[in-house]
Amino acid sequence: MSLRPDDRRAARTASAAVTREALAELRHELNRMIDRMDAFVREAAASLQAASEGRFHRQFLLEGVPGSFRTSATAINRARTAMAGTADRAAEAERARLRLADELESTVMTVAEQVAAVQSAAGEGTSTIETISRTVCDMDDLARGIATAVDGGDGGRAGRDARGLADMAERLRAEVSHFLTVMRGN
Amino acid sequence: MRASAIRPTGVERTFAPDEIIVTKTDLKGHITYANDVFLRVSAYSEEEVLGQPHSLIRHPDMPRCVFALLWQEIRRGREIFAYVVNLAADGAHYWVLAHVTPSAGPGGQIVGYHSNRRVPGEAALRRIRPLYASLTAEERRRSRPADAVEASTALLEGTLKEHGMSYEEFVWSLAGQEAAR
Numbered sequence: 001m002s003l004r005p006d007d008r009r010a011a012r013t014a015s016a017a018v019t020r021e022a023l024a025e026l027r028h029e030l031n032r033m034i035d036r037m038d039a040f041v042r043e044a045a046a047s048l049q050a051a052s053e054g055r056f057h058r059q060f061l062l063e064g065v066p067g068s069f070r071t072s073a074t075a076i077n078r079a080r081t082a083m084a085g086t087a088d089r090a091a092e093a094e095r096a097r098l099r100l101a102d103e104l105e106s107t108v109m110t111v112a113e114q115v116a117a118v119q120s121a122a123g124e125g126t127s128t129i130e131t132i133s134r135t136v137c138d139m140d141d142l143a144r145g146i147a148t149a150v151d152g153g154d155g156g157r158a159g160r161d162a163r164g165l166a167d168m169a170e171r172l173r174a175e176v177s178h179f180l181t182v183m184r185g186n
Numbered sequence: 187m188r189a190s191a192i193r194p195t196g197v198e199r200t201f202a203p204d205e206i207i208v209t210k211t212d213l214k215g216h217i218t219y220a221n222d223v224f225l226r227v228s229a230y231s232e233e234e235v236l237g238q239p240h241s242l243i244r245h246p247d248m249p250r251c252v253f254a255l256l257w258q259e260i261r262r263g264r265e266i267f268a269y270v271v272n273l274a275a276d277g278a279h280y281w282v283l284a285h286v287t288p289s290a291g292p293g294g295q296i297v298g299y300h301s302n303r304r305v306p307g308e309a310a311l312r313r314i315r316p317l318y319a320s321l322t323a324e325e326r327r328r329s330r331p332a333d334a335v336e337a338s339t340a341l342l343e344g345t346l347k348e349h350g351m352s353y354e355e356f357v358w359s360l361a362g363q364e365a366a367r
């Protein structure tokens with residue numbers, strides 16, 4: 001069936017609107033992911049910083065920290081409670097904290113910068129929502145990993161923890177750049 | 187400006203416990219980023235808030251001394267938690283537990299500010315509402331803004347001293363219940 005020029009124009013307008021809507025949703029989805037990471041990093045850094053300074057009343061706020069991020073937050077809160085008793089473990093957590101904050105923050109920065117670049121170059125952008133949900137799943141994996149590392153089943157050696165975190169952050173970074181390549185369509 | 191024209195309707199709005207309201211500002215407190223939850227709860231479009239001072243959503247029931255303390259802390263590079271009631275574009279209001287932090291640039295210098303807000307617990311608000319009411323009442327007895335801040339700051343400090351707590355300890359005595367929820 002062939003379309004009359006009017007119909008064709010209407011179809012084009014409709015499909016442009018769909019693309020615009022998809023892009024807007026995509027942008028919110030990415031922003032939510034970045035905000036969630038950012039909130040987690042700021043909370044993790046600040047609550048452990050406070051604990052290392054002996055301000056033990058400052059807790060890791062669990063509100064707004066969903067899913068497996070919550071598991072890490074709970075673990076950090078447990079660590080904080082334990083630290084209230086032992087200066088040794090405060091130093092250990094301080095090292096883990098610095099490493100964690102650095103790795104995660106640079107990941108967030110990378111995502112933020114690259115997303116900004118993609119957004120300004122955009123034009124395509126449908127069918128990427130699925131890729132994003134996959135990346136978000138990977139981030140959940142990362143968070144679960146952090147929970148395990150911070151919990152440190154066998155006593156939690158700071159060095160091993162930091163290396164584990166760095167590996168996970170590296171994996172995430174690789175995922176993110178893969179995802180961005182897909183998004184750019186090249 | 188639009189903010190001063192908005193009359194509070196008394197309608198209270200809230201958001202889900204697993205949501206966070208996020209905004210970022212430049213060094214002067216002008217909004218550079220607002221997430222979708224902020225836009226929904228504040229009833230503004232993104233175009234209406236970007237570039238605006240954050241006092242756009244200032245509610246008249248908020249004591250000046252809380253914002254004075256907020257700015258003092260973040261300018262020093264420190265985080266602060268505060269219970270804040272905000273005014274939406276349609277006159278509704280919403281309470282938040284705000285966490286405001288400086289964002290550091292590569293050289294460690296402060297390049298802007300960031301705020302994550304969670305839905306506060308009702309038990310905390312039962313303590314905060316009367317405290318803020320007494321602080322704003324104290325401010326309304328002064329005609330000059332500078333005198334008002336000074337008077338309410340003194341009242342806040344006096345109240346904290348009575349309880350033998352610092353501001354941070356006080357906020358955490360309320361927010362701690364939420365962390366444990």
Ligand SMILES: Cc1cc2nc3c(=O)[nH]c(=O)nc-3n(C[C@H](O)[C@H](O)[C@H](O)COP(=O)(O)O)c2cc1C
Nearest residue numbers: 210211215240241243244245253272286299300301
């Ligand atoms: C990151 C950040 C977030 C802020 N969030 C709010 C807010 O949600 N509501 C608010 O009334 N003021 C907020 N402020 C404080 C405002 O900048 C301002 O000090 C306050 O609204 C008082 O306004 P006034 O000095 O004009 O009375 C925020 C400031 C910063 C830096």
